[in-house]
Amino acid sequence: MVSASEAFAAVSALARRETGMIYDEGKEYLVEARLQPLANKAGCSFADYVTKILADPVERAKAMDALTINETSWFRDNAPYQAFTDVMLPDLIQARSATRRIRVWSAASSSGQEAYSIAMLLDQHLPPGWTSEIVASDYSPTMLDRVRAGRYTQVEMNRGLPATLLVKYFSRVGIEWEVAPHLRDMVTVRSQNLTAPFLGLGTFDLILLRNVLIYFEKDVRHDILRRMLPMLNPGGYFLIGSSETTLDSPPALAAAWQREQIGRVQVHRVAPAFADRPTAPIAASLTGA
Secondary structure (H helix, E strand, O other), X not given: OOOHHHHHXXXXXXXXXXXXXXXXXXXXXXXXHHHHHHHHHHOOOHHHHHHHHHHOHHHHHHHHHHHOOOOOOOOOOOHHHHHHHHHHHHHHHHHOOOOOEEEEEEOOOOOOHHHHHHHHHHHHHOOOOOEEEEEEEEOOHHHHHHHHHOEEOHHHHOOOOOHXXXXXXXXXXXXXXXXXXXXXXXXXXXXXXXXXXXOOOOOEEEEEEOOOHHHEOHXXXXXXXXXXXXXXXXXXXXXXXXXXXXXXXXXXXXXXEEEEEEOOEXXXXXXXXXXXXXXXXXXXXXXXX
């Protein structure tokens, strides 16, 4: 039978390999709290359950799903959404006047509050005749199911959603609140591991990857930031968390991301020197290939 320390080390290594996420020493309590319910359901101890997930791919997928960080709220931190409404969206409307279409990627959407927050703003501020698509992606199948359903508890609704928007965009279904159908139609749900290639997603005018990079090792962070470059349309915006930065990246990668200040929010855009370069040369210059 494996010891508690061996069990944690095995789960930590597995999570790093499967998702790129880091569970360092000191997070034993968090790992056990998230996996113990699955162990109970499987009828075994925590240590035995760790042995089980190492051998059983179905159970392993459930465990990795449970270990995914899913902290979110409506209009989280607010300032980025204000900057989007006041500056980014008007700029994009002017720049996309030929296509009259805006595409947004909520790249770690959790249960969908970020994607639907943006949907509400687009619904209010896009001119008539414009269309939009918000791609909400996540590693967790459980979270993606929640985005599709668009249903939230009263406790979740109380986390940042103004009462005026609750009345305008949600209806009561039993003990939950359901987002309006036309907002759900704006959101496309995609399964995406951020450490895997970004295939078939297209390109975007706004990419939100906020408060996610902090959970990855430095090399994984840099790889994600590198692969985000060709995902952004010319003149588009890339938002990361206020405690996250591109400045600790290798010089070529740091230079590829141009930082701009909009009020209290720092946004990133592809630097002009990189804007017209094909994807392969950009990747080669950043990796030293």
